[in-house]
Amino acid sequence: xxxxxxxxxxxxxxxxxxxxxxxxxxxxxxxxxxxxxxxxxxxxxxxxxxxxxxxxxxxxxxxxxxxxxxxxxxxxxxxxxxxxxxxxxxxxxxxxxxxxxxxxxxxxxxxxxxxxxxxxxxxxxxxxxxxxxxxxxxxxxxxxxxxxxxxxxxxxxxxxxxxxxxxxxxxxxxxxxxxxxxxxxxxxxxxxxxxxxxxxxxxxxxxxxxxxxxxxxxxxxxxxxxxxxxxxxxxxxxxxxxxxxxxxxxxxxxxxxxxxxxxxxxxxxxxxxxxxxxxxxxxxxxxxxxxxxxxxxxxxxxxxxxxxxxxxxxxxxxxxxxxxxxxxxxxxxxxxxxxxxxxxxxxxxxxxxxxxxxxxxxxxxxxxxxxxxxxxxxxxxxxxxxxxxxxxxxxxxxxxxxxxxxxxxxxxxxxxxxxxxxxxxxxxx
Numbered sequence: 429x430x431x432x433x434x435x436x437x438x439x440x441x442x443x444x445x446x447x448x449x450x451x452x453x454x455x456x457x458x459x460x461x462x463x464x465x466x467x468x469x470x471x472x473x474x475x476x477x478x479x480x481x482x483x484x485x486x487x488x489x490x491x492x493x494x495x496x497x498x499x500x501x502x503x504x505x506x507x508x509x510x511x512x513x514x515x516x517x518x519x520x521x522x523x524x525x526x527x528x529x530x531x532x533x534x535x536x537x538x539x540x541x542x543x544x545x546x547x548x549x550x551x552x553x554x555x556x557x558x559x560x561x562x563x564x565x566x567x568x569x570x571x572x573x574x575x576x577x578x579x580x581x582x583x584x585x586x587x588x589x590x591x592x593x594x595x596x597x598x599x600x601x602x603x604x605x606x607x608x609x610x611x612x613x614x615x616x617x618x619x620x621x622x623x624x625x626x627x628x629x630x631x632x633x634x635x636x637x638x639x640x641x642x643x644x645x646x647x648x649x650x651x652x653x654x655x656x657x658x659x660x661x662x663x664x665x666x667x668x669x670x671x672x673x674x675x676x677x678x679x680x681x682x683x684x685x686x687x688x689x690x691x692x693x694x695x696x697x698x699x700x701x702x703x704x705x706x707x708x709x710x711x712x713x714x715x716x717x718x719x720x721x722x723x724x725x726x727x728x729x730x731x732x733x734x735x736x737x738x739x740x741x742x743x744x745x746x747x748x749x750x751x752x753x754x755x756x757x758x759x760x761x762x763x764x765x766x767x768x769x770x771x772x773x774x775x776x777x778x779x780x781x782x783x784x785x786x787x788x789x790x791x792x793x794x795x796x797x798x799x800x801x802x803x804x805x806x807x808x809x810x811x812x813x814x815x816x817x818x819x820x821x822x823x824x825x826x827x828x829x830x831x832x833x834x835x836x837x838x839x840x841x842x843x844x845x846x847x848x849x850x851x852x853x854x855x856x857x
Contacts, residue, residue, distance in 0.1 A: 521677075670845060702732070
């Protein structure tokens with residue numbers, strides 16, 4: 429019997445092998461079709477901020493091959509519960525009390541100190557809290573742009589035109605890593621011992637993907653006290669403003685380009701807020717020659733006449749404006765609070781003030797314009813590219829403003845706020 433079986437297998441070995449090969453091919457085809465054939469089961473590959481390969485899926489699948497699987501449908505459901513998707517108007521109804529922060533008219537505006545974070549206990553102690561000062565900026569008219577005679581000027585700064593600006597508060601300095609990290613690096617939820625209802629809402633807001641290399645985008649300053657937060661996109665800065673609004677009950681946003689220049693000039697008409705030449709620039713600004721090409725601690729230089737620090741240099745500051753070389757020629761003179769709503773992804777968003785890597789002081793002038801470019805994400809390891817960080821532009825930063833008149837409608841808010849759909853449709857979280 430044994431010999432019979434051996435002879436049968438030997439004589440039919442070729443048939444068995446061919447049939448087995450056919451079976452393997454058939455199974456392979458079945459798996460390929462089931463893995464790639466439907467819209468609800470498509471996949472794209474990339475890598476997350478830690479360098480891990482990522483596959484984003486529209487339906488759940490077990491993790492395999494060292495790749496991180498993201499269920500996009502689940503993310504969308506979870507994100508819809510995020511307070512970020514609720515109207516800002518809801519959070520402005522009962523602001524957290526802060527001395528000096530209430531004003532109905534311009535004459536009542538005064539400087540005040542905002543406090544966020546900290547570990548509240550039963551005694552009311554808020555150890556570890558972060559504070560920053562908001563400076564009142566009176567409304568008025570000014571001449572925006574630069575004259576043809578100004579040294580180092582560019583064509584996109586003309587023609588000069590008169591702009592009327594409504595009153596607002598502006599942060600005394602650029603947003604620091606201590607402020608920014610409470611949201612962007614997910615520190616607050618891990619340290620809070622007790623929460624008010626408003627703090628719980630703010631903490632419920634999902635946090636962005638951490639940067640691939642925090643040292644590279646922060647000049648190794650992210651853990652140091654008093655250094656400006658850097659390396660974020662305009663969208664990230666806008667999302668932070670929404671988080672801060674939820675946290676405080678006061679409407680915070682980025683300044684428009686016109687508001688920024690108005691505040692930088694502080695009533696002057698010269699190339700810099702301190703004069704027409706750069707003779708005294710080392711007293712007021714950090715730039716390449718005195719910074720070693722890295723951001724420095726805030727408030728180490730002299731402020732402008734309105735008490736605002738580092739408006740020239742240190743970091744280039746995001747403003748609410750999409751770049752157009754003909755912006756000023758298209759704009760009517762005597763405009764009131766103009767804003768060209770910036771794209772929230774891609775490039776071309778405007779920044780102001782110059783930065784610590786600029787070796788040409790003309791880039792630090794009050795009227796100088798600057799905009800984002802694709803090279804700022806050249807080394808971004810994410811596919812699709814991060815909506816949060818600029819891997820090759822650590823010199824980007826921002827400061828916040830709070831208008832005296834708060835927007836009253838959802839449509840008005842859309843001019844100033846981050847679009848939630850951008851975050852919702854971004855597959856890497």
